[in-house]
Amino acid sequence: MEQINILQIVRPSDGGIKEHVKSLLNNLNPSKFKIYVVCDNNTIYNIKQYFKDKVNITFLPIDIKGEISYLSDMQGIYSLTKLLRNNSFDIIHCHGLKAALLGGIAAKTVGHKNIIYTAHSNISFKTSQITNTYFYKTVEKVVSHISKQIIAVSEGIKNEMIMRKIPAERITVIPNGIDASRFKIETDKKHIKRQLGIPEEANIVGTIARLAPQKNLETFLKGAAILLSSMPELRFIIVGDGPLKKQLQEKAIELGIESKVTFTGYRNDIPEILHIMDVFALSSWTEGLPITVLEAMAAEKPVVATRVGGTPEIIEDGLTGLLVKPNDEKSLAEGIMHILSNRLFADALGTAARKNIVENYTIEKMVESTEKLYFDLITKRRPIT
Template identity: 30%
Template sequence: MSGRTRVLWLAKGLGRGGAEQLLVNCARHADTERYEIEVAYVLPWKDALAPSLTKAGVRVHCLGGVPGTPGRADPRWPLRLRRLLAARRYGLVHTHMPLPAAAARLLAFGLGAGGTPRLVHTEHNVWDRYRPVTRWANALTYRRNDAVIAVSHAVERTIPPARRRPGAWVHVVHHGPDLGGAPQGPAARAAARAELGLPQDAFVVGTVGNLTPKKDQATLLAAHAALRRHHPGARLVLIGAGPLDARLRARAAELGLTDGVLFAGSRPDVPALLPALDVFTLSSRQEGLPVALMEAMTSGLPSVVTRVGGMPEVLDDGGQGFLVAPGDPGALADALGRLAADPGLRTRLGAAARQRSGRFDVAGAQQAVEAVYEQVLQR
């Protein structure tokens, strides 16, 4: 199609993470009459979502080596990025992870259709969690962005004033899940529990996230141990993989939870597994705005999550679930215990969560992103 702007979405990896899933969700709703979307990523072993992007009609480029290859990324990936920018002549580069973003800001000058491509960056995390080298790279290059999109107001507030440009430069866009056709109802619940090997009558708490310090599943395990003192049949499902897998399994054994915790690993079928849960939870110490929470609310689950990042922006304490302080297993256990003891409360909060989830419109979010594109391309 003539007249389309070619756009590159640049990410660190395409593994099963929330920010990466947003790329897939948005690709399915992109205006292909106006934009030709391509994706590039750095870490070749984090490629689980690459087939989904290809299926959505998006051309995918691996900069760090052969897709699926374990180990370190090829350190020549910045050179490959520069060659890609020169060859494909993008009108706009939309970055999604801080270090690749800093590289793009430095490498994009003098390239693209008619000159340097416009630069848009999505901020998925609060600045406090960035390592010193990341903060330094951002400090040097951040004002070269033509616009910034923050996934929540909490994230937007952490961008230092010194790194901002004047005017309407930062745009807050609440993204959402893409769960069209996801199973619901008693049959879906029974099937999901059978798939996970869970008793049909157990009280089940579940979480979705990489097994990393940021997600703090250690606090969740401690809370689950406390919950089981009053509800001994309660089960906990951890969906996700990561560097803390072995340590968390060992901690679960120390707490006597071997038969009470299911480590389900990384799963491509999370929407189909959510009906197995009675309650969704996140024990995170840091968040931007987790897709997993919005998926759970869309599925009609009450949630108990920590009061961090953008989570209080989409869940009211006592309205669609409960907010608790991070790093407090007692508070988390108490909130989970309230829901375990009161099926009626779970039903009411779950219904309210599903109603609130009407705000999470992935198509509308992509339209808002494309409005930012239009704004910067017209300058």
């Protein structure tokens, strides 16, 4: 059988989309698929270094902005249209709403019909204002009309899309998957703590997130302040970077906890960083299927996370982690305190969490389902559900 040519269009991302795309492209069968990736030069640099030698990938730099920019978007559509006219792709797979909008318009222009759109997150956070509500819902309707198939990374995303009148039969749920073996490691915890300026004996509550509004890290900091009032020896780490870094650092100062909170910035040693944490916490307002939670669970860390998006699909409350109300620092602090005060409970959560990831959220399952969808689309069989 001839190789299937897949064009992947990726918007700029430092978070879950980048990790998802890295895992997918690094594990698609190179004997069956020839992969072309359209993204900006910075994204190419960030993901190219992770690919195995066997991967059959060609990178095509086109500057697709993450935000809406009329001039830049018109240039992006023009470049994509030219690319599609001059090349033969069997499937166009777009990651994120912005990539799907530009890629979908270009594909429609040249008459290409085999378009897949992966929805990595809900649009509910973006639609907090009336004008944004109309805009994003309109964009989503355009994208869903153009796309032959939509991949939702969680049942929660699928259900929200159905509520917005997107046909259920065109939505396939393929959960994110990770390589759990990367997180079963031995590491020198004392050395990493010393690097970060954290006392060796201190318990650590950590989070890994892009420092952006939807991650609601102010609630994480407020929860930290509550905990420090009764457990002053605790330390907190926030791993990641983003537009709100300065604002969050100022919030830590305002709360009087700046000496107990470490902003590590971007790290490429996530398995090692996870292993110094005693509790992993996620305070998001909205999520698709958070890869950082999958990774923390694979590292056998007890997780406290907000009950939003696809997170309750990963965490069974009280068995594989704890779920708390969003935007509620008291609830978050109580969940963390419950784990820190009960070592046996914490260990049981961590063990059950890793078992869940190993059995249900592997890269192999994600890639197998995606490959099947590709073949179904090419052969015009009914897509998987």
